[in-house]
Amino acid sequence: xxxxxxxxxxxxxxxxxxxxxxxxxxxxxxxxxxxxxxxxxxxxxxxxxxxxxxxxxxxxxxxxxxxxxxxxxxxxxxxxxxxxxxxxxxxxxxxxxxxxxxxxxxxxxxxxxxxxxxxxxxxxxxxxxxxxxxxxxxxxxxxxxxxxxxxxxxxxxxxxxxxxxxxxxxxxxxxxxxxxxxxxxxxxxxxxxxxxxxxxxxxxxxxxxxxxxxxxxxxxxxxxxxxxxxxxxxxxxxxxxxxxxxxxxxxxxxxxxxxxxxxxxxxxxxxxxxxxxxxxxxxxxxxxxxxxxxxxxxxxxxxxxxxxxxxxxxxxxxxxxxxxxxxxxxxxx
Amino acid sequence: xxxxxxxxxxxxxxxxxxxxxxxxxxxxxxxxxxxxxxxxxxxxxxxxxxxxxxxxxxxxxxxxxxxxxxxxxxxxxxxxxxxxxxxxxxxxxxxxxxxxxxxxxxxxxxxxxxxxxxxxxxxxxxxxxxxxxxxxxxxxxxxxxxxxxxxxxxxxxxxxxxxxxxxxxxxxxxxxxxxxxxxxxxxxxxxxxxxxxxxxxxxxxxxxxxxxxxxxxxxxxxxxxxxxxxxxxxxxxxxxxxxxxxxxxxxxxxxxxxxxxxxxxxxxxxxxxxxxxxxxxxxxxxxxxxxxxxxxxxxxxxxxxxxxxxxxxxxxxx
Numbered sequence: 001x002x003x004x005x006x007x008x009x010x011x012x013x014x015x016x017x018x019x020x021x022x023x024x025x026x027x028x029x030x031x032x033x034x035x036x037x038x039x040x041x042x043x044x045x046x047x048x049x050x051x052x053x054x055x056x057x058x059x060x061x062x063x064x065x066x067x068x069x070x071x072x073x074x075x076x077x078x079x080x081x082x083x084x085x086x087x088x089x090x091x092x093x094x095x096x097x098x099x100x101x102x103x104x105x106x107x108x109x110x111x112x113x114x115x116x117x118x119x120x121x122x123x124x125x126x127x128x129x130x131x132x133x134x135x136x137x138x139x140x141x142x143x144x145x146x147x148x149x150x151x152x153x154x155x156x157x158x159x160x161x162x163x164x165x166x167x168x169x170x171x172x173x174x175x176x177x178x179x180x181x182x183x184x185x186x187x188x189x190x191x192x193x194x195x196x197x198x199x200x201x202x203x204x205x206x207x208x209x210x211x212x213x214x215x216x217x218x219x220x221x222x223x224x225x226x227x228x229x230x231x232x233x234x235x236x237x238x239x240x241x242x243x244x245x246x247x248x249x250x251x252x253x254x255x256x257x258x259x260x261x262x263x264x265x266x267x268x269x270x271x272x273x274x275x276x277x278x279x280x281x282x283x284x285x286x287x288x289x290x291x292x293x294x295x296x297x298x299x300x301x302x303x304x305x306x307x308x309x310x311x312x313x314x315x316x317x318x319x320x321x322x323x324x325x326x327x328x329x330x331x332x333x
Numbered sequence: 334x335x336x337x338x339x340x341x342x343x344x345x346x347x348x349x350x351x352x353x354x355x356x357x358x359x360x361x362x363x364x365x366x367x368x369x370x371x372x373x374x375x376x377x378x379x380x381x382x383x384x385x386x387x388x389x390x391x392x393x394x395x396x397x398x399x400x401x402x403x404x405x406x407x408x409x410x411x412x413x414x415x416x417x418x419x420x421x422x423x424x425x426x427x428x429x430x431x432x433x434x435x436x437x438x439x440x441x442x443x444x445x446x447x448x449x450x451x452x453x454x455x456x457x458x459x460x461x462x463x464x465x466x467x468x469x470x471x472x473x474x475x476x477x478x479x480x481x482x483x484x485x486x487x488x489x490x491x492x493x494x495x496x497x498x499x500x501x502x503x504x505x506x507x508x509x510x511x512x513x514x515x516x517x518x519x520x521x522x523x524x525x526x527x528x529x530x531x532x533x534x535x536x537x538x539x540x541x542x543x544x545x546x547x548x549x550x551x552x553x554x555x556x557x558x559x560x561x562x563x564x565x566x567x568x569x570x571x572x573x574x575x576x577x578x579x580x581x582x583x584x585x586x587x588x589x590x591x592x593x594x595x596x597x598x599x600x601x602x603x604x605x606x607x608x609x610x611x612x613x614x615x616x617x618x619x620x621x622x623x624x625x626x627x628x629x630x631x632x633x634x635x636x637x638x639x640x641x642x643x644x645x646x647x648x649x650x651x
Contacts, residue, residue: 002639003592014644158635166636169629172610204639206593233594233640243643 002204006154019198022092024050030095047276053096055261056269060101061196071128075118081159083112084195090150098278107143115155139283163209175227186216197254203247211251339364341380354394359384360403362394404443411439414459416469593640596633602626
């Protein structure tokens with residue numbers, strides 16, 4: 001469960017300043033590496049700033065949501081939730097300019113399918129992608145390991161969906177609210193939107209679930225406050241309740257403050273990104289192709305060497321053990 | 334089939350049906366008459382490989398291939414020293430390694446591979462394992478003694494039984510004669526009807542026979558191999574290998590921190606009616622061990638776990 005999970009330990013942060021700091025660091029690291037001998041002014045003109053990256057990522061998060069919604073066969077919500085988690089975690093430590101979000105996006109979904117046991121083959125998966133499917137499957141399979149590594153192999157994600165179900169059961173059992181299923185559309189809306197924010201990097205899934213239920217209740221003009229304070233928490237000590245209220249208020253304000261980036265700025269940023277992205281990680285670039293070819297050649301060479309070494313060792317072992325060199329077949333002499 | 338031929342005088346089994354091939358430790362064969370001729374003095378060298386041999390070491394070749402003979406010889410010799418048993422090793426693996434080493438030595442000696450180093454190895458082994466060899470030798474000796482005792486005992490028992498049988502037979506004969514005499518006496522001096530006398534005697538004989546028949550059955554149980562049985566039992570116990578044991582494993586239920594309000598327990602699910610609000614499981618789900626209350630409890634646990642979560646910088650790992 002969440003309190004003992006890697007999600008809480010490594011991927012739940014104190015507040016938004018932490019996230020901003022991490023993203024700035026990733027951005028700065030990339031610029032320092034690839035623009036080492038540029039003036040400050042030139043750097044600004046060439047590279048994206050951390051804020052620009054954030055804007056782009058918001059755009060791609062929208063794309064991620066749409067991709068998951070349109071996915072055929074329809075996927076469980078937990079898959080898209082996990083994919084969102086992966087996507088956000090990945091770009092906490094990596095710059096958009098280093099790895100293009102459109103590639104990481106599909107890889108996240110593919111990995112989430114596996115982790116959430118939504119069994120689907122790579123062929124079925126790339127059938128949902130427009131364009132060159134061969135290339136897409138190459139990119140996904142190539143990036144999959146990189147993604148896992150960047151996630152530090154913390155693959156288990158606790159989504160707010162099961163807590164929502166649990167809270168609904170609790171409400172049906174212990175609260176006199178009429179027809180709690182009326183809450184569902186409101187819950188859905190808040191959870192969907194919460195994934196476009198950083199809420200899942202800041203709060204526990206059960207807290208997000210509770211926020212979603214309270215949001216839905218206020219939408220249908222019901223009041224669950226007494227249920228929450230009296231029944232759910234059973235008169236908690238005074239220092240707990242304010243924290244929870246604060247967390248829920250914050251989640252709802254985060255969700256409310258989502259603003260979609262304008263098309264014009266996104267288009268400009270995309271153009272800039274195309275120019276300044278790390279060509280070594282661009283599957284269309286010459287450098288990338290060359291590197292792949294080199295790696296393949298190296299592998300061949302290595303395996304050839306290994307084979308020769310193993311054969312030599314075997315021969316000497318046999319000689320030592322039996323006291324005879326390998327007997328030649330009569331036809332060989 | 335290959336004809337057996339003496340390599341020296343070229344006599345074959347066909348020409349001399351009583352041909353007997355003899356071998357010595359070098360593994361080369363000679364016919365009996367050649368052995369007599371060459372080893373008149375009791376010792377000499379093998380005509381084929383010039384190895385010095387003793388006449389007393391010649392024996393009849395049992396196997397057609399003289400190499401097998403040689404190997405049997407060498408094996409006997411090597412195993413006299415390499416007489417460790419499975420109990421002398423702590424693991425089966427070590428015992429197998431040991432057996433493999435012995436086989437290697439035997440193979441080397443029979444095929445004349447690295448004879449010098451192998452012999453050195455044997456010497457070294459003898460030196461290192463003097464105690465064990467001696468101990469095992471005496472153990473083997475003791476076992477053989479016991480076996481001999483057993484055989485002796487059986488022999489004695491057989492003799493006793495034979496004597497008893499002879500005795501019985503003699504007694505029977507005497508009895509018959511006595512009976513006949515009694516019958517004749519009766520017939521001679523009695524006033525009773527001859528027919529009656531015959532009948533009573535015949536009955537008596539019949540009864541006696543039945544009695545005799547029963548007696549050997551009793552004796553057979555008496556002479557069953559009871560003693561031998563007891564002996565064998567004493568020997569056939571294998572030593573039980575000791576297994577090293579640590580403290581017994583104790584199961585401890587994993588503890589789940591909740592960091593939130595306490596979730597309901599299993600019994601609460603039914604009593605307070607939580608399960609009424611989840612979809613009831615179908616028969617095919619039950620087959621796999623699934624119950625609706627499992628998913629119900631999990632949802633409730635996850636809903637409550639982490640509700641009190643407050644991040645502060647102290648417990649942040651990354």
